[in-house]
Amino acid sequence: MKKLINRPEDAVKDELEGIAAAHADRLRVHTGPNYIVRADAPVQGKVAIVSGGGSGHEPMHGGFVGMGMLDAACPGDVFTCPTPDQMLEAAKVVNGGAGVLLIVKNYTGDVMNFEMAADLVRDEGIEVEPVVIDDDVAVKDSLYTAGRRGVGATVLAEKICGAAAEQRRPLPDVADLCRKVNANARSMGVALTSCTVPMAGKPTFELGADEMEIGIGIHGEPGRERRTLAPAHEIVEALASAILDDLPFGRGDEVLAFVNGMGGTPLMELYVVYNELHKLLEGRGMAITRNLIGSYITALDMAGCSITLLRLDDELTALWDAPVNTTGLRWGV
Amino acid sequence: MSEKVTQEGVIAWLRAFAAAVAANREYLTDLDAAIGDADHGINMDRGMRAVLGKLPGAGEPEGADEPGELSQEGVGSLLKTVGMTLVSTVGGAAGPLFGTLFLEMGKAADGAAELTVAQWAAMLEAGVKGVQARGKAELGDKTMIDALVPAAQALNAAAAGGLSLADTLWGAAEAAEQGMKATIPLVARKGRASYLGERSAGHQDPGATSSWLLMQTAAEALAPGAPAERPGA
Numbered sequence: 073m074k075k076l077i078n079r080p081e082d083a084v085k086d087e088l089e090g091i092a093a094a095h096a097d098r099l100r101v102h103t104g105p106n107y108i109v110r111a112d113a114p115v116q117g118k119v120a121i122v123s124g125g126g127s128g129h130e131p132m133h134g135g136f137v138g139m140g141m142l143d144a145a146c147p148g149d150v151f152t153c154p155t156p157d158q159m160l161e162a163a164k165v166v167n168g169g170a171g172v173l174l175i176v177k178n179y180t181g182d183v184m185n186f187e188m189a190a191d192l193v194r195d196e197g198i199e200v201e202p203v204v205i206d207d208d209v210a211v212k213d214s215l216y217t218a219g220r221r222g223v224g225a226t227v228l229a230e231k232i233c234g235a236a237a238e239q240r241r242p243l244p245d246v247a248d249l250c251r252k253v254n255a256n257a258r259s260m261g262v263a264l265t266s267c268t269v270p271m272a273g274k275p276t277f278e279l280g281a282d283e284m285e286i287g288i289g290i291h292g293e294p295g296r297e298r299r300t301l302a303p304a305h306e307i308v309e310a311l312a313s314a315i316l317d318d319l320p321f322g323r324g325d326e327v328l329a330f331v332n333g334m335g336g337t338p339l340m341e342l343y344v345v346y347n348e349l350h351k352l353l354e355g356r357g358m359a360i361t362r363n364l365i366g367s368y369i370t371a372l373d374m375a376g377c378s379i380t381l382l383r384l385d386d387e388l389t390a391l392w393d394a395p396v397n398t399t400g401l402r403w404g405v
Numbered sequence: 406m407s408e409k410v411t412q413e414g415v416i417a418w419l420r421a422f423a424a425a426v427a428a429n430r431e432y433l434t435d436l437d438a439a440i441g442d443a444d445h446g447i448n449m450d451r452g453m454r455a456v457l458g459k460l461p462g463a464g465e466p467e468g469a470d471e472p473g474e475l476s477q478e479g480v481g482s483l484l485k486t487v488g489m490t491l492v493s494t495v496g497g498a499a500g501p502l503f504g505t506l507f508l509e510m511g512k513a514a515d516g517a518a519e520l521t522v523a524q525w526a527a528m529l530e531a532g533v534k535g536v537q538a539r540g541k542a543e544l545g546d547k548t549m550i551d552a553l554v555p556a557a558q559a560l561n562a563a564a565a566g567g568l569s570l571a572d573t574l575w576g577a578a579e580a581a582e583q584g585m586k587a588t589i590p591l592v593a594r595k596g597r598a599s600y601l602g603e604r605s606a607g608h609q610d611p612g613a614t615s616s617w618l619l620m621q622t623a624a625e626a627l628a629p630g631a632p633a634e635r636p637g638a
Contacts, residue, residue: 105493148496152444155500157493180596184501184539188492216592217599291442293600 073273075373080270084127084149091134095399098138106154107162108134109144114168119237119246120144122162123175123230125182126151128269129290132227132369135400141234142175142398150269150372151291153182159189163198171199171243175230175250177222178206199243203250205229207259207380209318210287210295221289224330224380225257227368228392231401235394249391253382258315261295261378262307263288265336267371286310290334290371290378304341308348311379316356321383323357328382328392333367336375342366345377362392368400408570409519412480414627416460419487421622423453429618436611440598445499445611452495452503456487479518485511498596499612502536502549509535522573526560529577533557540595547591547598547605549612555580556620571628574620581620585613 077083084106091108092101098111107124114120123133124146133145143166148154163172172193176186186202193200207225211217233250241249263285266275276292279285284307287295296314321327331346333339342365353360361384369378382388395404426433426449433446478486484507492504513531514520520528533553542548559580563573586609593605 151442152496155493155496157489180540181497181500184498185496188501188505188539211600212602216594217602218596293597 073268073270075268075270077270080273083270084147087127087130088147098397098399099134102161102165105146105158105161106148107144107146107158107165108137109162109166110138110142112139113143113166115143115166116168117170117240118143118168119170119241119243120163120166120168120172121175121230121233121237121246122146122159122166122172123226124148124154124159124162124186125177126153126291128267128372129370131367131400133230135368136227136230136234136398138396138398139405140238140394140396140398141230141401150271153179153185156185156189156192159186160192160196163189163193163200164196167198170240171201173233173237173243173246173250174200174202175226175233176202176204177226178204178219179221180218182222201243201247203229203247203254205250205254207254207257208261208287208289209258209314210260210289221293223261223290224259224332224369224378225254225382227332227364228257228328228330228380228382229253231396232388232391234396235391238394249387253388256319256383256388257380258318258321259330259378259380260286260311260314261288261290261332261334261376262286262311263292263295263334263371263374263376264301265373265375267292267335267374269372284376287314288334288371288374288376290369292371292374304344305348305352308345308352308379312349312352312381315379315381319381319383321356321358321381325358326361326384326389327353327358328362328364328384328388329353329360330364330368330380330382332364332369332378332380334374334376334378335367335370336373337367337377339366342377345379349379362389409521410480410525410570410627411519412483414519415480415483417626418623419453419456419460421626422619423457425618425622426450426453426615429614433611433615436609436614439608440593440601440605441611442497442597444497445615448495448497448499449503449615452491452500455490455494459486459490479514479516480520481511481513481515481517483511484508484514487511498540499615502540502612503615505535505539506532506553522568522570523564525570526557526564526573529560530557542595545591546595547588547593547610547613548595549610549616551588551591551610552581552584552613552616552620555584556616571624571630574624574628578617578620578624581617585609585617588613 205222437445488507510532
C-alpha cells in the first residue's frame with residue numbers, strides 16, 4: 073500500500089484536521105462526535121439538510137457543505153457509515169427552526185443509523201424527514217435484496233434540495249423534491265482497478281491487468297459482471313444502455329449527464345467518456361442540457377467512473393442552476 | 406440458587422458477552438468476510454470494549470465519560486446505556502440493531518432492581534421486537550433474527566411453564582444455537598449479503614452467531630454449569 077498518510081488509523085482524523093485548517097472561513101469541523109457544518113449555521117427559517125456516509129468518497133459529503141447545498145455532513149470511518157449520535161448533534165447544531173432533511177444512501181447500515189438518528193432528532197422536538205437515495209441500476213432491486221445502492225444521484229439531490237432550501241421551501245416540499253430527483257435519476261459504474269482501504273492495507277478485490285468490473289459499487293462491491301477491458305465507447309455503451317433501459321429514458325428527454333471519476337481516473341479519461349456519452353444520447357434523440365464532469369463521489373483510489381443521468385424539467389434545471397458555494401461545487405456566486 | 410436476576414447478574418452477563426465477543430473476534434469477522442464486509446467481529450469487539458469501560462470497577466477506560474457510571478442506576482438504565490454505547494461505537498448495521506436490542510430491553514426493564522424469569526423473558530421479547538422493527542427482517546432472512554426469535558420463544562415458553570432460571574436460560578441458548586445453525590443453508594434477503602443471492606447459501610450468518618453468543622453467555626453467567634451436567638439436559 074502506498075498512501076500519503078501517517079498511520080492508517082489516523083487517516084480520517086488527520087483529514088478532518090486538514091479540512092478545518094483549510095476552510096475555517098466557511099466550515100466548522102467538530103470532532104467527538106465528528107461532523108462538518110457550514111460556518112454560518114444555523115440559518116434561521118431554512119430547512120437544514122444533513123447527509124453523511126463513510127469517509128473515502130470525498131468530496132462527498134463534507135465537500136458539499138455550504139450555501140446552496142448541505143448544512144452538515146457526518147463522516148464515518150473509511151467506508152463505514154456514521155452513527156446516530158453524530159447525526160443528532162449535527163442536526164441540533166444546524167436546525168434553523170424549519171426542520172431537517174436527512175439524505176441517506178441506500179445501504180443497510182446507513183439506513184438503520186439514519187432512521188435511528190431521525191427518531192432521536194424527533195425526540196428533541198425537531199421536525200425531521202429521512203429520504204433514501206437508491207439509483208444504482210447495477211444491483212437487483214427486489215423484495216429479496218436490500219435494494220439498490222445509493223450512488224451518483226446523491227450529489228445531484230444534495231445540490232437541488234440545497235437550492236430549494238435556500239428559497240425557504242418547507243420541509244415536505246424539499247423532501248418531495250429529493251424523492252423526485254431519486255425517481256428520475258439512474259446510475260452505473262465501472263472499475264478498472266480496486267481501491268485500497270487504509271486499515272486493510274491491501275486491495276479490496278483482485279482485477280486482472282486486462283479486466284474491468286461492470287456495475288461496481290463505491291466501496292468496491294462487485295457489480296454485474298467482469299469483462300475484458302474494452303475501448304471507451306464500448307464501456308459507455310454498456311453503462312448507458314443499462315441506465316437508459318431502466319427508467320426508461322426516451323427520445324426528447326432532456327437530461328443532466330454526470331460523468332464521475334472514482335478517485336483514480338484522470339479528467340482526461342472522464343472527458344473521453346463524456347464524449348462517447350454525448351454521441352450516444354444524441355443518437356437516441358436525447359439532449360444533454362446540463363452536465364457535471366469530475367470526481368465527486370469517489371471510492372478512494374479506485375480507477376474507473378460512473379455515469380448518472382437525471383431527467384430534467386424546468387424546476388430541476390432552475391434549481392441546478394441556482395448559486396452554490398461549497399468547497400466541492402461552486403457557481404453563481 | 407436465586408430465581409431472580411440481579412443487577413450484578415446483568416453486569417456479569419455483559420462482561421461474559423464482551424469476553425466471548427473478544428475471543429471470537431476473528432471468527433465473527435471471518436464469517437462476515439464470506440458474505441458481508443468482514444468487520445462484524447472488529448465492530449462488535451470495539452463496542453463491547455466501550456461497554457466494559459462503563460461498567461463498575463472499570464478503572465480508567467478510554468472513551469468512557471465516567472468510569473463505573475452505571476453502578477447505581479438499576480437494570481433498565483444500565484441496559485439503555487449499553488444500547489446507546491453500542492449505537493455510537495459499533496457502526497454499520499450491527500450498531501443500530503444490537504443498540505436497539507439493548508435499548509428496548511432497557512425500556513422493558515425500567516425501574517426494576519432485579520428480574521424474575523417472566524420479566525427476563527418479557528424483556529428479551531421487547532428487545533427482539535425492537536430489532537425486528539429496526540431491521541425489518543423476518544425469520545428465514547438469514548439474519549440475527551433467526552437466532553433471537555427462537556430464543557425469545559423458548560424464554561416465553563419456559564417462563565409460562567414455570568421452569569427454573571437455569572433451565573430457562575440454557576433452553577434459550579440452545580434455541581439460539583439451533584437458529585444460528587439453521588442460517589447456514591439459507592439465502593440472505595437482508596443486508597449486504599442479499600446481493601450475493603444464492604451465493605450466500607452455505608455460510609453461517611455472523612449476526613446470528615453473535616446473537617447466539619449473547620444467549621449462551623447469559624446462561625453461562627447467570628446459571629453456571631454446562632447444560633450436560635443438569636438433570637434432563
